[in-house]
Structures are given as structure tokens and as C-alpha cells.
Amino acid sequence: MNKNKIYTMWFVVPAMLIFSIFFLIPLVTSLFYSLTVWDFKSYTFVGLDNFKMFFSERSLSTSLGHTLIYAFLTCGLKVILAFFIAIFLTSEIKSRNLLRSIVFFPNLVSTIAVGITFAALMHPTKGLLNQVLSVFGIGRIDWLGNSSLALYSVIFTDVWKGVGVATVIYIAGVQSIDRVYYEAASIDGANGWQQLRNITIPLVRPAMNSVIILSLIGGLRCFDLIWAMTGGGPGFATDVLASVVYKQYAAGYYGLSTAGNVIMFLLIAAIAYPLQQFLLRREEA
Amino acid sequence: MKLKRIMAMFLVGAMTVGTLAGCSSGSSTTGSQTAAAGNSETTGTSGEAKEFEGVTITFFKDTDFADEGINAVIALAEEKYGMNVEIEQRVGGADGDNIVKTRLASGDMADIMLYNSGSLLNALNPAEYFYGLNNEDFIQTYDETYQETVTVDGVTYGIPAASTQAGAFLYYKPDYEALGLEVPKTWAEFLSNCEQLKAAGRTAVIGTFGDSWTSQVIFLGDHYNILAAEPDFAREFEAGTTKYANTDAGVKSFQKLLDVRPYYNEDYLAATYDDGCDMIANGEGTHWAILTQALSNIYALYPEAMENIGVFGVPGEDADDAGLTVWMPSSYYINKNSENLDAVLAFMKLYISEEGLDAYAQVLKPDGPYCIQGYNLPADAYPAVKDDMQRFFDDEKTSVAIEFQTSVKGSNCPAICQEAGSGQTTAGQAASAYDEDCKKQAVQLGLDW
Numbered sequence: 001m002n003k004n005k006i007y008t009m010w011f012v013v014p015a016m017l018i019f020s021i022f023f024l025i026p027l028v029t030s031l032f033y034s035l036t037v038w039d040f041k042s043y044t045f046v047g048l049d050n051f052k053m054f055f056s057e058r059s060l061s062t063s064l065g066h067t068l069i070y071a072f073l074t075c076g077l078k079v080i081l082a083f084f085i086a087i088f089l090t091s092e093i094k095s096r097n098l099l100r101s102i103v104f105f106p107n108l109v110s111t112i113a114v115g116i117t118f119a120a121l122m123h124p125t126k127g128l129l130n131q132v133l134s135v136f137g138i139g140r141i142d143w144l145g146n147s148s149l150a151l152y153s154v155i156f157t158d159v160w161k162g163v164g165v166a167t168v169i170y171i172a173g174v175q176s177i178d179r180v181y182y183e184a185a186s187i188d189g190a191n192g193w194q195q196l197r198n199i200t201i202p203l204v205r206p207a208m209n210s211v212i213i214l215s216l217i218g219g220l221r222c223f224d225l226i227w228a229m230t231g232g233g234p235g236f237a238t239d240v241l242a243s244v245v246y247k248q249y250a251a252g253y254y255g256l257s258t259a260g261n262v263i264m265f266l267l268i269a270a271i272a273y274p275l276q277q278f279l280l281r282r283e284e285a
Numbered sequence: 286m287k288l289k290r291i292m293a294m295f296l297v298g299a300m301t302v303g304t305l306a307g308c309s310s311g312s313s314t315t316g317s318q319t320a321a322a323g324n325s326e327t328t329g330t331s332g333e334a335k336e337f338e339g340v341t342i343t344f345f346k347d348t349d350f351a352d353e354g355i356n357a358v359i360a361l362a363e364e365k366y367g368m369n370v371e372i373e374q375r376v377g378g379a380d381g382d383n384i385v386k387t388r389l390a391s392g393d394m395a396d397i398m399l400y401n402s403g404s405l406l407n408a409l410n411p412a413e414y415f416y417g418l419n420n421e422d423f424i425q426t427y428d429e430t431y432q433e434t435v436t437v438d439g440v441t442y443g444i445p446a447a448s449t450q451a452g453a454f455l456y457y458k459p460d461y462e463a464l465g466l467e468v469p470k471t472w473a474e475f476l477s478n479c480e481q482l483k484a485a486g487r488t489a490v491i492g493t494f495g496d497s498w499t500s501q502v503i504f505l506g507d508h509y510n511i512l513a514a515e516p517d518f519a520r521e522f523e524a525g526t527t528k529y530a531n532t533d534a535g536v537k538s539f540q541k542l543l544d545v546r547p548y549y550n551e552d553y554l555a556a557t558y559d560d561g562c563d564m565i566a567n568g569e570g571t572h573w574a575i576l577t578q579a580l581s582n583i584y585a586l587y588p589e590a591m592e593n594i595g596v597f598g599v600p601g602e603d604a605d606d607a608g609l610t611v612w613m614p615s616s617y618y619i620n621k622n623s624e625n626l627d628a629v630l631a632f633m634k635l636y637i638s639e640e641g642l643d644a645y646a647q648v649l650k651p652d653g654p655y656c657i658q659g660y661n662l663p664a665d666a667y668p669a670v671k672d673d674m675q676r677f678f679d680d681e682k683t684s685v686a687i688e689f690q691t692s693v694k695g696s697n698c699p700a701i702c703q704e705a706g707s708g709q710t711t712a713g714q715a716a717s718a719y720d721e722d723c724k725k726q727a728v729q730l731g732l733d734w
Binding site: 236249 | 380497696697729
């Protein structure tokens, strides 16, 4: 017995070493530096001032709201849209494999490339979207310039890109449901919609939980798409936590941006951990 | 079995080597490391050896700064000294700042880098990274005001990259002639000009918020008028005793951003700096608030358009005190740890010598008067500079921009100006937002606000 235990411990050591050097130690030191004003050479201890500034200054605190809107909207849209696309793609249609590849394709492209492309498509005068709309007689929409619309345009692009992964996870979930249930239900006279509601949705719950957790955490951390499309603009309308942290870092306020990172870490932990507990409990039941 | 063991060992070895290779220095852009002397060929060999034959020096600049002038001086240096100069480009704006700071901090900077003077230089901690020029003779030729902006704690670091420039309104002269308008001396006159232009179906003001730094120019260019009302504003602002939000002239500066909103082009939030150059050169818009370095960019693309473009400073309240807010040029800073210091110094000396300035001016005319004493505007300078801007300098109606008077400049200024310019905030809100933003910079600098 003892021999086995020593054997397994040694295998963990290399991984633990890399993990602690690149994750644990920086985590602890960033908790420390977030309490300072820092310029890489020296630091001045200021306590919770950085955090206070984060919550009181308008440009920084609005980003918290935007982050939550972004995360929950993208998560919700992906969960719902991907589910219906997955149902469609697991039914008996001829071009099933081709359609699956097409749906998954946006996920393979670099996020920055997607961002730049969509920013060009959404250009108010030269962009393709507005040109198509004007053919139909609808007036020009300022997708990324209208401050109330800009965040939703970026959310739309994020959903376009991310729905592929969610669909694939759902497809796996739907395919794992035993055919027996459907046969029994159709013998009992249930129609398609009733089968969907009473068999598919409850049994695809593990896949749905994965999609929810992954897209929520991804949405809370999203940076590259927003930066490529609007740079946080116009003004501060599409700033999220990650882009604000990046801006503070670029400006040289290293202590403040570390504080932002700590807030992001705490926010994600506070949302994701209880959510996961909740979803897992429902799954078991 | 033995084969499996050998395979396993081999794979472990390959994995380790692969990881180590991935961990090595990551910068892969060309010409970014200071090259060892003697590893490149020079062109145009003559019989005798030139002083710096075979030396390559590296140059790091942003894409908003026109290349043609630098290339002319490089050609001169290659001919005279036999050295090879490699230019590496970076983006401008906030992303560019980030790249510069990161590369300096990681010790990965080129021999010479181009960067702003003034407060932005302070933020880079120049004593740590740049070669001090106090012992060089050529700094004696510097204009005093310029020298102050590249001196930190008594040590001068910078070499002027170009002439001075102004943050002002470029205007398309044919439109003014067509409608019989006069160059405005007050802000109210300016707005009424815009109104008439709009009524005639023209785009009165060009907005290029796609490049967010351009949205600040009206606000920053108004600094002359703030100083006219409050001469000690910069010093008091740095000390924290006055703010934009509780100074009339300060709030008015932000108000100007809102006043021009009805006159912008339709795609002002997405149009870029390059679009703006195109528009003003082709007369698709009448006014453009921009730094006059744009004149060089326009000249490089549309040389025949230069006689149609004029310049006036951001108008204030007083018709008799219409002034110009001047920017000191960006400067070159020499990497302290450069391996080719002698070659670099020779190149820089050539750059600001009369020979070098002549070579530069042949290709790109100045965007304002020079910072080198004794070197005057050439006879074929842009009409905008020679006729319009020189007048302000002669009448002494100029002041430097605030970033050259104090190192407290908020990093979110472009975004705040964008917000005001797109109508999301009022002038008062924008002013207080900017004050709060500057507080972060003050805290970082250790000032007590």
C-alpha cells in the first residue's frame, strides 16, 4: 500500500511546480501589489485605495455593469440558440455533417480577425450591413457608434462566434440520450414538441450545465473581441473589466490594474462557484 | 519492454527541449535587437572606408509620423557614414504607448526610439532607459522652450524629430471663398461659419473618432484660451488646487467639444486619421481639428492640395487675443544600452545639423517653426505654415499645450473627449470625469491631491 502512495505523489510534483510558479505565486503577489501604488521598481503601500477608486470612479465602475450584462446575455443567447440548432442538427437531414462544420467554423477563426471583420462590416457608411439595410429601405444604423447599441453589437458578434462550441456540446448531449425514451413516448402518443419538453430538455441538462458555466466564465473574462471591435469606445460604452484593466496597465498604473484583476478574480469566483454547485445539485436530482 | 522505454525517454527529451525552446526570448520582430557591428553590407561603396561602415542602427517609430523625411536623412547618413539604418514601425495611440513601456521595461528597445516630449516622457522614467545628452554640443542649439520639455531632473534626453506643430483647425480655403466666410476670431464666429456651411450642404467639421486620440484636439488646442483666462492654471492644476470642473474656461473647453457635434460628418465615430487627411485634401469637409503634423501626411499624398489648406487656432472669447496652442515635436531618445552609441550619436548630430534639416525639408516641409535656433522656415514651406502659423509666432500669440507644462495628463482623455463629442455627457460631467482621471495619474506620480 505505502509503495503505491509514494509512486503517485512524485508524478504530481512537476505539474504542481509549474502550477505554483505560474499561478499560485503570482496570485498571492498580485493580492499584495493590488494594495500598493507600483511602478515596477518601487511600491508605496496605500491599502484599499485602489479598490475604492475602482468603485467610485465612473469610468471604472460602469465597466462592472457592462461585464455582467455582457456575460449573462452572451451566456443566455448561446444556451438557447445552440440548443435549437443542436436539435435541428441531430434530426434526420441530408446535409447534417456539412451543416455541423459550417456552424462550428466561426469558432476556428481568430477572435481578433472576427472583431476586425465585423467592425468593418458595421462601419456606418462603408459597412456591408448598412448597405444591405439601405437596399431594403431601412435607414442606417450606427452599430458601433451609438453608445446604447454598441455593447449589443459586440454581444451579437460574440454569440455568432461562440454558438458553434455550444452547439457541439449540445449535440454530444442529445446524442447520448437513449432512444428507448423516445420510442416509449411515441407509443404513448406524445408529439414532437412534448417529447422535446419532457425528454430532451431534462436529459440534456449535463451538457447545458457545461455550456452555461463555460460561456458565463468566458463572457466575464472577454477582452479580445471587445478590444478589436471598439477599444472600449465610444467613450466608455463598451468597456468591460478586462479592457479597463488593460487600459490601466497601458497607462502605467500597475497597482490599480492589479487591483482590477483581483476584483475580476473575486467576481468570477463569486458567480461561478455557487452557480456550479447549484447546477450540479439539479443535475443529480 | 526495452523499445517502449527508449521511446518514452526520447519523447520526454523532445518535450523538454520543446518547452525550453518555447520559453526563450519571444520577441520575433525583425530588427528589434541591437545588431552587433559589422554584420550588414552597405550600399554604394566608394574606395575609402567610411566612418561607420557596416554598422546597423535600429529605429523604433509610430506609423502616424511621416516616413519620407526620416528616409531622406537616412540616405544622407548612408552616403556620408556608410551606416545602415533599419526602421521598425509600431502603432500609435494607447496601444503604441503600451508597446513602448513594455519593451523598455523588458530591456528590448531599439537604438533610437521616437516618442512624445513633455509629460509623456516623464511617465517613461527616462533616467533608467535613455542616454543623457548633457555633454553633447548640439544641445546648445536647442530652443529653450523645447529643451525644457525633454529635460527631466536636469538631464536632457531628447532630439527634436521635426518642427513644432500646433493643435488647431485646418480649413479648406475654397469653401470659405465660395461662401465669403472669414477666418473666425471668436468661438461664436466659428460656430456661425459652421452654420452657414451646413446650410450650404457642406460637412462643416470633420470628425475622426475612429482614431480616438484625435478627439482631444479641440479640448487640448483650447489651452491657449484657458491660459488667457487663468495664467497659472497649469501650475495650480498640478498642485491640485484648481480643477477643470470648477474653472469657467475649463468647462468651456469641454463645451466646445459638444458645440461642434451637429456639424460632424455622418461617420465621425468610425472615420480614421487617414480618412480625415483624405477628406480635407479633397474638400469633402471644411474644418478639421488636428495636429498640424497632418499637413505632412497630406503633402505626402496630395502635394497639390497644400495651397487649399489653411490653419487657425481654436478660437476663444476675445477677438483680439486669438492664439495658437503649440506642441513641441516628438523627440528621439537614445537607448542607454545601445551597442552602437557612437554611430547613433553621429546620426543624430547629422539629423539636426543644417545638412540634415535641409535634406528633411526637401522632402517634407515643416509643420511649424523649428526648435533649432538659427534655422528658419524654407521659402517653399506649406502656405498654411508660412502664412497662417508663422503669424501667431511673430505676434507671440502662442502657448505650449498643457502636456508640456505639467506631467499630470489623464490617460482616459481621448475616451472622455469621445464621450463628450458623441453627446453622452455634458461639459460639466466631462470636466469632472477628466479631473478624476488626472487624479489617478497624480497618485501614480506621488502628488498629493
